[in-house]
Amino acid sequence: MDYRAVRGMRDVLPEEIPAWERLESTARRLADLAGYREVRPPLLEETDLFIRSVGEVTDIVEKEMFTVRKADHSFTLRPEGTAGIVRAYVQAGYAKRAPLQKLFTIGPMFRYEKPQKGRERQFTQFDMEAIGSLDPRLDVELIDLAARFFEELGIRGLEVRINSMGDGEDRDRYREAVREFVRPNLARYSEESRARFERNVLRVLDSKHPGDVELNQGAPRILDFLSDENRAHFEAVERHLRSIGRTVVVDPGIVRGLDYYTRTIFELHYPDLGARSALCGGGRYDHLVEELGGPDLAAVGFAIGFTGTLLVLEELGLSEALAADAPPVYVAAADPACDDEVFRLVCELRGAGLGAVFDSAGKKLGKQLKAAGTGGHAVAAILGPDELAGSTVQLKVLDTGEQRSVPRDGAAEAIRGILAARGSGAASGERGGA
RNA sequence: GUGGGUAUAGCUCAGUUGGUUAGAGCGCCAGAUUGUGGCUCUGGAGGUCGGGGGUUCGAAUCCCCUUACUCACCCCA
CATH class of the missing domain: 3.30.930.10 (Bira Bifunctional Protein; Domain 2)
Incomplete structure (x- = not known):
């Protein structure tokens, strides 16, 4: 790399x-x-x-x-x-x-x-x-x-x-008090704390060395100097x-x-x-x-x-329930001859406000549907020679498997209906978690 | 800046006292199924074993250096 x-x-x-x-x-x-x-x-x-x-x-x-x-x-x-x-x-x-x-x-x-x-x-x-x-x-x-x-x-x-x-003045007086508190025992402090004594005496009180913690018992508290x-x-x-x-x-x-x-x-x-x-x-x-x-x-x-x-x-496991929503529609081609029409439908659906994607890797229909399912899409719209001839489109609801043929012109509306029916029953965040 | 640990496939990891073509699971791709997914089966692609040097007949394995990652200290979000 x-x-x-x-x-x-x-x-x-x-x-x-x-x-x-x-x-x-x-x-x-x-x-x-x-x-x-x-x-x-x-x-x-x-x-x-x-x-x-x-x-x-x-x-x-x-x-x-x-x-x-x-x-x-x-x-x-x-x-x-x-x-x-x-x-x-x-x-x-x-x-x-x-x-x-x-x-x-x-x-x-x-x-x-x-x-x-x-x-x-x-x-x-x-x-x-x-x-x-x-x-x-x-x-x-x-x-x-x-x-x-x-x-x-x-x-x-x-x-x-x-x-x-x-x-500022409170702190000056407090810093001086801490310096006076530490100075008599300075030799017994850790090396680290001795260095802090010079640089920033207040950090001596922050030390985690067991010996220092002991020595710091009874140190002045800034709250008493306010x-x-x-x-x-x-x-x-x-x-x-x-x-x-x-x-x-x-x-x-x-x-x-x-x-x-x-x-x-x-x-x-x-x-x-x-x-x-x-x-x-x-x-x-x-x-x-x-x-x-x-x-x-x-x-x-x-x-x-x-x-x-x-x-x-x-x-806490609270981040796993979060997953982005995939576009709802996957438009699949039953035959490579329909690729052009698939792309046209995708753009048409997007124009109607419906998120849609298509296969651009040359997958066969079965692989496209598999990709649609694992990709988290809700509906697969299938176009093949038969659909083209009849001006229809197959709509398959991916989580139930149910499928029906609708007129090509009414595809967007039919998909909207399916999504509404699905969405009404499901609580927010249904995807991703389970 | 100081100290420890780890580096093998896209990911998570095996790799026996150094021994021949470096493995698994998941993922990916394809086929079984020439127009219907989630299961199953079969096959495939994918690796300069972090990099460099050394020891050795032979190094992923041992030694040195280096880089990166990681954890802690310091400090801070």
Whole structure:
């Protein structure tokens, strides 16, 4: 095999499209329900946009960007959706004419990481963003919508974890407190954690080394460092979550990897997925609009990864019931002499709004009917010399085997009748599953 | 970036201590059935055994290198 898809990128083949369409339609329906409008920023942005928004010392910027240079400019394939959406928001002038915008986008993101289960270099995300307000009900609205997305797909048992990162000053004071907490025992920490101590001390608390976990007992919690205002915001989020019946876990260990996050952050986990259990991550980014040249406006959003979601659907056996509908009619030639007339009927039926296909491999009638049956078509229309002579067509209902002759002129109508009779009895999704 | 595993037909996989023309199931094509499918039977096509080098009379099998895939760590969707 000479050519393969680029490492970490894969083809979504026709067999998988129904599952993808289901994710997309579920996302769009939810967005409509809550008044979020679709926006489609370009896949390529100036590299500096991501450095500025995601943060210079993050993994994404340091080593995961797909960057191309052209004529003194540096462009980067978007590694996440929020930066581009906020850039578009500012550029479109929404900040002045209609500051509160609820937006969503669905599309590919790119990160140069080593691929593994649930992680690809090109992956698709569903992003929802509410820009222009600090209302804690928006935090909760988004958490609720994210959870609802999975529930509508049939995925239960998700765990919602929330935390607050405070704002810049809160975080500075907290970071200092953690540094003081760790420093006396630094020599006893794992090598990994000692490196993190320098680079990003908060990650020390995230360590999975047994010894580190022990040492981290009793570490300061960021929630104790929140300003009154940020504490009130966090408590309001919890209160609203309770009032709509969403149970969540407050997890002081969540520390998101992008610099722009502030205040509320959350993740949705599917515990059975193992190492890569987070299906959704999000939170507030209350300074990003200003950072990108707009006024100081608060915002909150999340991203759901399709890759992990599809994995879970697969595991739960929920993706097998999905199959695309084949065109209802297969027009078969009883004799090669009728091929022209078969093609004419196919086009005629399509003109009448009936999906129709024909054999173009020179199969004999028996093989054509076999193909019609296994191909998932509902009706076979058979044309042979006898039918041509009598201006008729044989219609065979493929799942019952019953067959009758109808006038050629009335073929479309007769087929419509058969489909209506079939369709009325069958529930949606009858095909594919069984 | 670090560490482990795996590479044989379109797919899922066998291949015995290295031994002659590398197999099976599914799928595909055809015939039995010269105008009627889903079952059955018969036959067929399809493989530089990931690539390169080495050991050997002889390598899919042993050794080295390489590439790809995959899993985990890190981090994240």
